[in-house]
Amino acid sequence: METLKKEKTASTKQSTKRISGAEAIIHCLLAEGVDLIYGYPGGAIMPLYDELYKFQDKLTHILTRHEQGATHAAQGYARVTGKVGVAVATSGPGATNLITGIADAQIDSTPMVCITGQVARHLLGSDAFQETDIIGISTPVTKWNCQVTKASEIPEVLAKAFYIAKSGRPGPVLVDITKNAQIDEFDFSYEHCKGVRSYNPYPKPDIKAIEEAANLINAAKKPFIVFGQGVILGEAEEQLKTLVEKAGIPAAWTILGLSAMDTDHPLNVGMVGMHGNYGPNLLTNECDVLIAIGMRFDDRVTGSLDTYAKQAKIIHFDIDPAEINKNVKADVAVLGDSKVTLDLLLPMIKTNTHESWHNEFKKKYKIEFDQIIKNDVYPTKDRLTMAEVIEEINIASGHKAIIVSDVGQHQMIACRYAKFKQTKSNVTSGGLGTMGFALPAAIGAKMGAMDREVVAIIGDGGYQMTIQELGTIFQNKTPVKIVVLNNDHLGMVRQWQELFFESRYASTVMVNPDFVKIAEGYHIESKRISERKDLKDTIKEMLASKDAYFLEVKVEKEDNVFPMIPSGASVSDIRLK
Amino acid sequence: MIEDWDKEMEKKWFTISVYSENSVGLLNRISGIFLKRHINIESLNVSKSEIDHVSKFTIVVYTTEDWVRNIVGQVEKQIEVIKAFYHTDEETIYQESALFKVASTLLFDERNIQNIIKDSNSQIVTVSRDFFVLAKTGRRNEIDDMYQQLKPYGIMQFVRSGRIAVTKSEMKISSLLKEFNQ
Ligand SMILES: Cc1ncc(C[n+]2csc(CCOP(=O)(O)OP(=O)(O)O)c2C)c(N)n1
Ligand SMILES: [Mg+2]
Numbered sequence: 155m156e157t158l159k160k161e162k163t164a165s166t167k168q169s170t171k172r173i174s175g176a177e178a179i180i181h182c183l184l185a186e187g188v189d190l191i192y193g194y195p196g197g198a199i200m201p202l203y204d205e206l207y208k209f210q211d212k213l214t215h216i217l218t219r220h221e222q223g224a225t226h227a228a229q230g231y232a233r234v235t236g237k238v239g240v241a242v243a244t245s246g247p248g249a250t251n252l253i254t255g256i257a258d259a260q261i262d263s264t265p266m267v268c269i270t271g272q273v274a275r276h277l278l279g280s281d282a283f284q285e286t287d288i289i290g291i292s293t294p295v296t297k298w299n300c301q302v303t304k305a306s307e308i309p310e311v312l313a314k315a316f317y318i319a320k321s322g323r324p325g326p327v328l329v330d331i332t333k334n335a336q337i338d339e340f341d342f343s344y345e346h347c348k349g350v351r352s353y354n355p356y357p358k359p360d361i362k363a364i365e366e367a368a369n370l371i372n373a374a375k376k377p378f379i380v381f382g383q384g385v386i387l388g389e390a391e392e393q394l395k396t397l398v399e400k401a402g403i404p405a406a407w408t409i410l411g412l413s414a415m416d417t418d419h420p421l422n423v424g425m426v427g428m429h430g431n432y433g434p435n436l437l438t439n440e441c442d443v444l445i446a447i448g449m450r451f452d453d454r455v456t457g458s459l460d461t462y463a464k465q466a467k468i469i470h471f472d473i474d475p476a477e478i479n480k481n482v483k484a485d486v487a488v489l490g491d492s493k494v495t496l497d498l499l500l501p502m503i504k505t506n507t508h509e510s511w512h513n514e515f516k517k518k519y520k521i522e523f524d525q526i527i528k529n530d531v532y533p534t535k536d537r538l539t540m541a542e543v544i545e546e547i548n549i550a551s552g553h554k555a556i557i558v559s560d561v562g563q564h565q566m567i568a569c570r571y572a573k574f575k576q577t578k579s580n581v582t583s584g585g586l587g588t589m590g591f592a593l594p595a596a597i598g599a600k601m602g603a604m605d606r607e608v609v610a611i612i613g614d615g616g617y618q619m620t621i622q623e624l625g626t627i628f629q630n631k632t633p634v635k636i637v638v639l640n641n642d643h644l645g646m647v648r649q650w651q652e653l654f655f656e657s658r659y660a661s662t663v664m665v666n667p668d669f670v671k672i673a674e675g676y677h678i679e680s681k682r683i684s685e686r687k688d689l690k691d692t693i694k695e696m697l698a699s700k701d702a703y704f705l706e707v708k709v710e711k712e713d714n715v716f717p718m719i720p721s722g723a724s725v726s727d728i729r730l731k
Numbered sequence: 732m733i734e735d736w737d738k739e740m741e742k743k744w745f746t747i748s749v750y751s752e753n754s755v756g757l758l759n760r761i762s763g764i765f766l767k768r769h770i771n772i773e774s775l776n777v778s779k780s781e782i783d784h785v786s787k788f789t790i791v792v793y794t795t796e797d798w799v800r801n802i803v804g805q806v807e808k809q810i811e812v813i814k815a816f817y818h819t820d821e822e823t824i825y826q827e828s829a830l831f832k833v834a835s836t837l838l839f840d841e842r843n844i845q846n847i848i849k850d851s852n853s854q855i856v857t858v859s860r861d862f863f864v865l866a867k868t869g870r871r872n873e874i875d876d877m878y879q880q881l882k883p884y885g886i887m888q889f890v891r892s893g894r895i896a897v898t899k900s901e902m903k904i905s906s907l908l909k910e911f912n913q
Contacts, residue, residue, distance in 0.1 A: 289756055290756075290759060293756065293759050293760050293763055294760075294763040294766075294767060297810070298809075298810045299756070300756075301755070301756075318810055350810060351752075351813075351908060352751065352752050352810065352811050352812060352813040353810045353811075474808065475804060475807070475808070476801075476804035476805055476807070476808045478804075479800070480801055480804065
């Protein structure tokens with residue numbers, strides 16, 4: 155133990171010491187403040203695992219049951235902490251199994267560093283056992299990637315990897331390290347990366363643009379804010395709230411922006427997009443100034459671009475210059491970190507209320523409540539709805555839980571109805587829509603926020619894509635709460651088949667196993683309910699449990715999620731049924 | 732519905748110039764951006780630039796301005812890319828080079844060949860017993876013309892380089908690099 159401690163201080167002091175590449179990786183991770191990583195061992199990464207064994211008191215390695223699980227866990231961890239998530243895998247199949255999680259992190263701007271083992275330098279290109287061109291394969295889905303073939307390159311490359319993953323618009327980075335580079339010794343010293351000359355992560359804010367934005371906002375009669383994850387990544391939640399309150403602007407969120415602002419805030423008018431709220435979608439086409447903050451006008455948000463907010467002046471705040479004018483042309487583009495630019499904007503903003511404009515949202519909400527929300531959340535039919543389950547969780551958790559959702563109807567319902575007081579509390583796969591995301595992501599989220607309740611909301615389909623991670627939960631005694639909303643269908647696809655393919659349910663009926671028995675097999679406390687009378691108490695029991703808990707709720711099989719903007723339609727054509 | 736990618740009328744030739752670090756894998760990263768958008772690269776040239784240790788990609792595409800702007804944004808976003816620009820043909824001075832390998836007998840037997848060489852402003856690079864090689868630099872259509880003229884006589888081998896181009900306006904890379912370095 156004593157010697158280990160010495161080594162730790164040695165590495166942070168940046169003195170030089172002759173060590174193996176594998177040990178150097180550990181010191182780099184420690185120097186970057188990493189104390190938890192996810193991964194799966196194999197031949198080409200064994201030297202690193204041997205060092206992980208030696209350093210287990212400083213650096214916890216969580217063995218997932220599949221490398222995809224390792225990436226999603228790292229993502230869940232990153233999303234709730236704001237820190238870089240780390241996933242490790244061996245070469246070949248281990249590395250290719252990371253790809254889905256990397257692609258997910260890329261499209262959802264999640265900071266992640268993946269380390270893969272690779273065959274030895276002299277074997278590269280020989281089709282050696284478990285050799286795969288992971289640099290080639292991961293290039294289109296990484297922010298940056300790099301192959302290391304010499305031990306001495308490790309510190310600089312890893313320092314750069316962490317810097318790039320976290321800075322500017324965050325994203326995944328993959329570092330592929332050949333086996334010889336892990337084994338060979340060199341004189342180790344570490345220096346944090348402070349910049350890369352060809353990379354400008356924080357564009358300088360342009361005061362002129364900010365002034366123009368302020369003028370537009372101050373003159374607006376019907377201003378409307380749509381905020382995305384950029385607010386969370388830039389930690390600009392306070393600035394957003396101040397702007398909303400000072401200028402009296404109704405604000406709506408994309409699903410990745412959810413939880414950046416209290417869901418109960420009077421000026422929080424709900425979600426935009428395909429299954430978003432009625433008011434914010436319809437009124438997108440009535441506002442006179444649309445203020446987009448840290449969002450990227452995804453097609454699931456805009457519907458048809460030809461009919462999206464054509465009447466409005468568009469102000470676009472974003473850190474990524476490539477997002478400006480990509481989908482929607484901005485009248486004013488404000489480049490930069492959301493916190494910095496909003497801080498500069500706020501003093502120029504005049505106090506306002508826009509009461510009658512805000513009332514438009516309230517009127518639309520009333521319509522949506524009467525036609526949809528009431529039946530979703532307070533149903534009178536026999537079978538349970540997904541929304542009433544979410545509502546019970548809201549009540550029992552006091553809006554304080556982290557909600558991790560998978561992909562499908564239950565995800566849209568969770569995002570529509572979950573309530574949040576605190577930022578970084580909604581973890582979901584937005585851009586890629588990766589089924590199987592939630593269970594492993596919930597593990598990472600819990601480990602990143604041990605003091606908070608973490609509830610995973612998963613469909614019966616997606617659950618079975620990464621169900622093996624129950625093993626990770628069992629082995630690590632991770633107290634996550636798992637709720638499977640079982641409709642015995644690939645519900646979201648079934649909904650589309652019902653609406654657009656004349657109810658031809660091609661391969662969307664699921665014949666499911668006994669989920670409770672499976673959870674019991676992993677020694678996880680579990681329960682199945684199908685009646686309303688059991689809902690409240692079971693949710694309470696689940697949240698009261700100090701351990702992991704699995705709850706299967708049998709819900710109505712053929713419910714649909716509404717409102718809905720059909721794919722390619724205008725936000726104005728949002729359907730209530 | 733008319734989608735952007737289908738606006739055949741608005742398509743034009745664009746030359747994309749990319750200044751970058753000289754690193755393994757960057758070509759793959761850049762070409763992937765075109766692949767993802769199903770856009771063909773018409774020509775590609777990679778060389779050193781006016782700045783030490785900075786590479787320059789010259790890429791020619793035939794597409795709409797919206798797409799080329801989108802692509803340049805994504806290219807520039809890559810960590811090792813310093814700056815990317817796009818220009819229309821009118822905004823650049825551009826050339827391509829071609830080599831023609833032709834049987835030596837033609838040089839001596841066919842008088843017309845001599846005229847083609849003279850008229851096309853091409854150079855004889857080498858002459859051997861069996862073949863000679865002509866080099867021609869110019870616009871693509873000039874090279875195409877020469878190709879058509881030589882074709883009836885038999886071309887043993889032909890190759891044309893990617894477009895190389897300089898812009899009429901300035902591309903401020905050195906000052907950008909200085910800014911980054913601060
Ligand atoms: C990996 C992956 N494969 C396929 C899809 C397409 N897809 C989107 S939602 C969905 C159905 C999900 O079913 P389930 O998990 O039961 O959730 P539900 O919609 O029933 O709530 C499918 C198949 C996807 N998003 N991800
Ligand atoms: Mg289902």
